Amino acid sequence: MRATPSALLCLGLTLLLGSLPAPGLTSSALTIPALTIPALPPTTPLPDTLPPSTPLDALPEILPIGTPTPRPAPPLMTAPVNPPAASAAPGTFARTPSDPLFTRQWTLPVIRAPQAWALPAVQAAQPVTVAVLDTGFVTSPELAGRAVNGFDFVSDPARAGDGDGRDADSSGVGPYAYHGEVVANIIAAAHDGRGMAGLNPRARVVHVRVAGTDGQIDVPDLVDGLKWAAGLPVPGVPSNPNPARLLNLSLFADFIPLTRCDPRVQAAVNAVTARGALVIAGAANDGADAGGYSPAGCRNVLTVTSVTAQGARPAYANWGRSVALAAPGGEVGHGVTVSSVSGAGGVRDPNGTSLAAPHVTGVASLLLGVRPNLTPASLRRILTTTAAPFPGGHCDPQPARSCGTGTLNAEAALNSALSSSLGK
Numbered sequence: 001m002r003a004t005p006s007a008l009l010c011l012g013l014t015l016l017l018g019s020l021p022a023p024g025l026t027s028s029a030l031t032i033p034a035l036t037i038p039a040l041p042p043t044t045p046l047p048d049t050l051p052p053s054t055p056l057d058a059l060p061e062i063l064p065i066g067t068p069t070p071r072p073a074p075p076l077m078t079a080p081v082n083p084p085a086a087s088a089a090p091g092t093f094a095r096t097p098s099d100p101l102f103t104r105q106w107t108l109p110v111i112r113a114p115q116a117w118a119l120p121a122v123q124a125a126q127p128v129t130v131a132v133l134d135t136g137f138v139t140s141p142e143l144a145g146r147a148v149n150g151f152d153f154v155s156d157p158a159r160a161g162d163g164d165g166r167d168a169d170s171s172g173v174g175p176y177a178y179h180g181e182v183v184a185n186i187i188a189a190a191h192d193g194r195g196m197a198g199l200n201p202r203a204r205v206v207h208v209r210v211a212g213t214d215g216q217i218d219v220p221d222l223v224d225g226l227k228w229a230a231g232l233p234v235p236g237v238p239s240n241p242n243p244a245r246l247l248n249l250s251l252f253a254d255f256i257p258l259t260r261c262d263p264r265v266q267a268a269v270n271a272v273t274a275r276g277a278l279v280i281a282g283a284a285n286d287g288a289d290a291g292g293y294s295p296a297g298c299r300n301v302l303t304v305t306s307v308t309a310q311g312a313r314p315a316y317a318n319w320g321r322s323v324a325l326a327a328p329g330g331e332v333g334h335g336v337t338v339s340s341v342s343g344a345g346g347v348r349d350p351n352g353t354s355l356a357a358p359h360v361t362g363v364a365s366l367l368l369g370v371r372p373n374l375t376p377a378s379l380r381r382i383l384t385t386t387a388a389p390f391p392g393g394h395c396d397p398q399p400a401r402s403c404g405t406g407t408l409n410a411e412a413a414l415n416s417a418l419s420s421s422l423g424k
């Protein structure tokens with residue numbers, strides 16, 4: 001739910017909860033409660049007039065500076081006060097995972113993940129570090145030895161729930177803490193015969209906490225979290241020992257009116273893109289044009305909306321020219337099966353673009369696992385050009401309601417990358 005569109009300006013970002021239930025409740029038991037809307041502080045005035053929007057496709061991508069530096073997945077390093085990472089044994093890819101939830105994970109065959117896992121190059125893929133900017137770190141058996149407690153960027157102690165502002169313990173707090181865990185599991189859950197199967201069981205996850213206990217995110221916290229995740233300096237914060245090439249943002253800005261990308265978020269996205277990191281964001285869940293949202297409407301963001309198993313746009317899924325491609329994100333009655341241990345824990349079937357984006361992030365991490373020097377622009381090109389066309393050529397009868405080039409196709413994306421020496 002949101003406030004009615006009015007002159008009210010909302011500063012916070014919101015997790016793309018969709019109809020994600022509160023912990024311990026089934027998806028049909030409730031709707032997400034209304035989120036409180038913090039007032040705009042006087043220190044962040046908006047310009048009197050907004051600049052005219054520029055067509056997204058007329059703008060060049062920011063190119064990495066110089067030749068991208070190969071980053072061959074060093075061992076994960078933990079910050080001093082964080083729980084130590086267990087031995088980072090590389091995960092293995094099962095062609096048909098024996099994880100009990102695998103047979104319910106319908107999104108995996110839809111995007112042809114098992115076919116991608118079977119490729120010899122993927123079986124030999126290098127570990128890739130992914131940052132999940134979300135509700136924070138959870139000690140998860142699915143990510144044992146492959147996830148680190150990154151940094152807590154929630155600066156408002158009243159919303160942090162851990163008694164202070166920013167600190168080096170990114171542990172998730174509060175009823176939404178499972179959100180980041182679920183996103184990370186979609187990307188990277190182990191193929192280990194228990195729980196669920198992730199897209200890249202060899203990926204390493206850095207949890208960057210940007211959401212408070214209320215599920216909201218302040219723009220300055222997101223901006224600093226973005227920079228830190230990619231290895232850029234942030235004043236007052238120790239440098240990230242595990243810079244990520246992929247940054248998953250299953251969240252959106254709740255600005256009203258929703259007219260454009262926030263310039264502060266855009267600047268951060270441009271900086272991390274120039275650093276060689278790709279920002280992958282959910283399109284948001286209002287059934288509206290994603291172009292007015294942050295980060296979904298920002299340039300250089302790979303914006304992902306949600307489609308059903310049949311390639312149709314669910315009513316909640318945002319759309320438009322800023323959407324690059326789609327991935328399965330479920331619908332009411334047919335959610336994305338996930339498991340978590342945070343909160344009440346257990347198996348859930350949520351839906352929302354929160355779930356679609358990490359499918360793309362997971363596949364992007366497979367691409368970097370076989371072609372470690374692919375640039376953000378190359379990753380975007382591979383993922384969008386290999387997407388499976390929607391039935392009849394569109395995800396929605398209304399042409400303006402675009403879902404991008406098609407539905408994510410892991411097998412085709414991997415084969416495209418492997419057929420080229422690009423990024424080798």
Ligand SMILES: [Ca+2]
Nearest residue numbers: 152164165167
């Ligand atoms: Ca804190």
Ligand SMILES: [Ca+2]
Nearest residue numbers: 190194195196
């Ligand atoms: Ca598992």
